[in-house]
């Protein structure tokens with residue numbers, strides 16, 4: 001008889017390549033057991049504490065940022081971690097306010113003069 005209801009699968013599939021060819025990789029620094037994908041080499045945890053933030057939430061965060069709400073307040077309202085939010089904001093600012101240092105000038109250095 002086959003029991004297709006695996007209520008307790010011993011090894012979770014790889015979140016990157018969905019391969020089930022994974023092995024236990026021991027606990028990480030936080031004590032969470034980690035797994036290693038034999039197919040793509042990805043190291044991951046079975047139950048990540050921080051689930052990926054949805055696009056909906058990201059959209060909301062952008063609106064709240066537009067209201068000049070504090071990061072602390074936004075993290076409270078949307079339920080994302082402050083560390084994640086800080087990284088997200090950094091990425092946003094990098095995208096939306098590009099700072100161009102300008103082309104590097106090779107001052108004083110003569111370029112290619114031909115011969």
Ligand SMILES: [Zn+2]
Pocket residue numbers: 014015016017018019037038039040041042
């Ligand atoms: Zn993988």
